[in-house]
Amino acid sequence: MLEAQGLIRDYPGKGRLLRKATPVRALKGVDLVLRQGRTLSVVGESGCGKSTLARILTLIDPATDGTLLIDGKAVDIARFRPSAELRRKVRIVFQNPYGSLNPRQKVGDALAEELLLNTGLGAAERRARIGEMLERVGLSGAHAGRYPHMFSGGQRQRIAIARALMVNPRILILDEPVSALDLSVQAKVLNLLADLQRDFDLSYIFISHDLSVVRRISDEVMVMQAGEVVERGSRNAVFGDPQHPYTRQLLAATPSTDTGAIRARLARRAALRAARGA
Numbered sequence: 001m002l003e004a005q006g007l008i009r010d011y012p013g014k015g016r017l018l019r020k021a022t023p024v025r026a027l028k029g030v031d032l033v034l035r036q037g038r039t040l041s042v043v044g045e046s047g048c049g050k051s052t053l054a055r056i057l058t059l060i061d062p063a064t065d066g067t068l069l070i071d072g073k074a075v076d077i078a079r080f081r082p083s084a085e086l087r088r089k090v091r092i093v094f095q096n097p098y099g100s101l102n103p104r105q106k107v108g109d110a111l112a113e114e115l116l117l118n119t120g121l122g123a124a125e126r127r128a129r130i131g132e133m134l135e136r137v138g139l140s141g142a143h144a145g146r147y148p149h150m151f152s153g154g155q156r157q158r159i160a161i162a163r164a165l166m167v168n169p170r171i172l173i174l175d176e177p178v179s180a181l182d183l184s185v186q187a188k189v190l191n192l193l194a195d196l197q198r199d200f201d202l203s204y205i206f207i208s209h210d211l212s213v214v215r216r217i218s219d220e221v222m223v224m225q226a227g228e229v230v231e232r233g234s235r236n237a238v239f240g241d242p243q244h245p246y247t248r249q250l251l252a253a254t255p256s257t258d259t260g261a262i263r264a265r266l267a268r269r270a271a272l273r274a275a276r277g278a
């Protein structure tokens, strides 16, 4: 489905006076395999290279080196002229839908713009597709005539998801898609993403620093630190039996939302209190 090998990305460094700039190596040889209909999460702290990876996989930015295969076909990441067909296959949803939606553009126009990648549709077909997609994400066709500021944060993220789905992609790169939302809204958007994945047989790369969300939605997890993958495996393996000290550190820093664990902790505290009182 989507496979990357040895992805390297250098950014030009900032030189001072006569000193030559040393490039910043944001990705130091990243490998990944995303299987059909699955969710692979990429976790790590700020600056570890998650967004750089997202932009390469979505064919927004080139890589400095490495191989990228989409549906078994190699993408020329050195020359970097992805075809419209390739760009249709992989779409992205960003963290901040208010930033990624143009405030002066009606929602319907933002969605229609995506269809420029898909030249075959006439005006009536485009309108129908926009209405259908807005309904599919829990909004309505009537919303097409409104502007982004007329929606809540959760609704705006639904619009961003609808926009990403307009051209029937096979893969969505979800770059912190619920991080800017309240917890209750997060849950609804995550449920929507799960429904869409099942109905459209989508594969997701889910980029997040929030391990409680990652635990909920992933099939596989890969942990990145300073441009390198330090651990990868099934969700149960990474969360249940982490091997790398950095993964253990990330997990220790995450408050558990697992009700079983919370109940056990409360029971331990009650037992301690009872023992002290005795």
Ligand SMILES: Nc1ncnc2c1ncn2[C@@H]1O[C@H](COP(=O)(O)OP(=O)(O)OP(=O)(O)O)[C@@H](O)[C@H]1O
Binding pocket: 011, 012, 024, 025, 026, 044, 045, 046, 047, 048, 049, 050, 051, 052, 053
């Ligand atoms: N355009 C750029 N020019 C120079 N360096 C960059 C550029 N973009 C990112 N970097 C550097 O590359 C490294 C990886 O950044 P990246 O944004 O991919 O990390 P991240 O894990 O997504 O962080 P965050 O969660 O804060 O977005 C960082 O050291 C960052 O400073």
